[in-house]
Amino acid sequence: MSATNRFNNMSAELETTRFSIGYALAPNKVQSLIQPCLVNHAKDRGIDLIPIDITKPLVQQGPFHCIIHKLYDHQWKKHLNHFSLNYPNVAIIDPPDAVERIHNRESMLQVVNGLKIPSHNENFSIPKQIVIYDCESLSDPSNTNTLQFPVIAKPLVANGSATSHQLSLVFNTDGLNGLKSPLILQEFVNHGGVVFKVYVVGEFVQCVKRPSLPDISEEELGTLGGLLPFSQISNLTSQGHDAMHIEKAEMPPLSFVHDIANGLRRAMKLNLFNFDMIRDTSAGNRYLVIDINYFPGYAKLPSYETALTDFFWEIVHKKPSEAASLEIKECQDRSSDHRGPQLP
Numbered sequence: 001m002s003a004t005n006r007f008n009n010m011s012a013e014l015e016t017t018r019f020s021i022g023y024a025l026a027p028n029k030v031q032s033l034i035q036p037c038l039v040n041h042a043k044d045r046g047i048d049l050i051p052i053d054i055t056k057p058l059v060q061q062g063p064f065h066c067i068i069h070k071l072y073d074h075q076w077k078k079h080l081n082h083f084s085l086n087y088p089n090v091a092i093i094d095p096p097d098a099v100e101r102i103h104n105r106e107s108m109l110q111v112v113n114g115l116k117i118p119s120h121n122e123n124f125s126i127p128k129q130i131v132i133y134d135c136e137s138l139s140d141p142s143n144t145n146t147l148q149f150p151v152i153a154k155p156l157v158a159n160g161s162a163t164s165h166q167l168s169l170v171f172n173t174d175g176l177n178g179l180k181s182p183l184i185l186q187e188f189v190n191h192g193g194v195v196f197k198v199y200v201v202g203e204f205v206q207c208v209k210r211p212s213l214p215d216i217s218e219e220e221l222g223t224l225g226g227l228l229p230f231s232q233i234s235n236l237t238s239q240g241h242d243a244m245h246i247e248k249a250e251m252p253p254l255s256f257v258h259d260i261a262n263g264l265r266r267a268m269k270l271n272l273f274n275f276d277m278i279r280d281t282s283a284g285n286r287y288l289v290i291d292i293n294y295f296p297g298y299a300k301l302p303s304y305e306t307a308l309t310d311f312f313w314e315i316v317h318k319k320p321s322e323a324a325s326l327e328i329k330e331c332q333d334r335s336s337d338h339r340g341p342q343l344p
């Protein structure tokens with residue numbers, strides 16, 4: 001066969017080969033993410049998005065070239081780890097242990113402290129914080145004296161539940177009495193009422209501005225009560241004066257944002273996440289990472305379907321090793337005859 005014919009055959013094969021991405025997501029996440037624009041865009045590029053039934057063994061479904069997931073179920077994590085041991089070349093985006101690290105607000109930010117990026121005029125860190133496991137530690141001044149008020153109290157676990165997003169501003173020691181442990185107490189940093197949300201999809205990075213809590217002056221602090229609960233403030237739609245104020249806020253330099261995003265992606269071994277960052281009002285080049293979320297609400301980004309499809313395309317077109325092709329073939333045989341070894 002001539003080289004041209006071989007090339008034509010190869011490209012014809014590539015065009016006809018379809019790839020399957022299995023997704024395991026909660027119903028509300030399916031509704032927000034798996035929209036016709038994403039399904040159709042992926043389809044046009046040879047990628048089919050297939051729902052996973054988590055009540056059935058994975059080997060009886062698919063076969064999948066890649067699995068994406070966001071579920072907090074412990075059993076699912078076991079399923080996935082088992083599947084991954086048997087089929088190590090089917091891409092699991094992302095590894096369950098790496099995801100679990102950001103289900104805890106202490107371990108989630110530890111990675112930021114160890115991050116090294118090329119030098120910039122800007123610097124980044126995390127706010128000063130302590131972990132409180134019980135009521136006794138909360139009422140022990142030797143713990144809380146290390147922080148300056150106001151502080152933000154955040155539930156230690158970030159497990160997708162409504163309560164994990166129930167935060168409180170604490171203005172003085174009296175306010176500490178109304179808190180439930182385990183939690184993180186984190187110093188509140190004045191940041192001009194704007195939070196930068198940086199969305200990451202593999203190598204794709206996009207930073208957007210969202211509303212945040214207003215600055216608190218020292219004078220105001222003396223006049224405020226003990227505790228102010230709040231929840232998911234950045235999801236509030238900004239209007240009027242607030243919208244103007246967000247629009248006017250200067251974005252952090254793009255290369256700085258990209259370097260942190262890429263550094264975090266590599267250090268955490270995660271591809272699908274976003275992080276919240278604020279800029280210290282009292283030092284304009286000081287940024288603080290305050291939150292990292294696994295597989296966030298990408299559908300809020302314009303053209304999210306392109307970013308996700310490009311990423312899926314890269315994953316499924318990574319030159320598959322012989323072992324991976326065999327695994328996919330094996331999975332294919334199993335899912336068609338259902339006689340393969342049963343996973344738990």
Ligand SMILES: O=P(O)(O)O[C@@H]1[C@@H](OP(=O)(O)O)[C@H](OP(=O)(O)O)[C@H](O)[C@H](OP(=O)(O)O)[C@H]1OP(=O)(O)O
Pocket residue numbers: 028029032070158159160161197232234235274276291293294295296297298300
């Ligand atoms: O639903 P959305 O679009 O508000 O997305 C939520 C994220 O909002 P964001 O994209 O950062 O503005 C949200 O981010 P925040 O924690 O609010 O910063 C979480 O990632 C949330 O997931 P979970 O409830 O913690 O499991 C995300 O919820 P799920 O979409 O995963 O249910």
Ligand SMILES: Nc1ncnc2c1ncn2[C@@H]1O[C@H](COP(=O)(O)OP(=O)(O)O)[C@@H](O)[C@H]1O
Pocket residue numbers: 127152154158164165166167186187188189190191195211212213232233234276278290291
């Ligand atoms: N240390 C902080 N200083 C100032 N504002 C903060 C701080 N931590 C959180 N916030 C504000 O509270 C919001 C919610 O906190 P975050 O840690 O992102 O929790 P969640 O996981 O519920 O989004 C942030 O988007 C930001 O507006």
Ligand SMILES: [Mg+2]
Pocket residue numbers: 234276291
């Ligand atoms: Mg947040």
Ligand SMILES: [Mg+2]
Pocket residue numbers: 158291292293
């Ligand atoms: Mg969060």
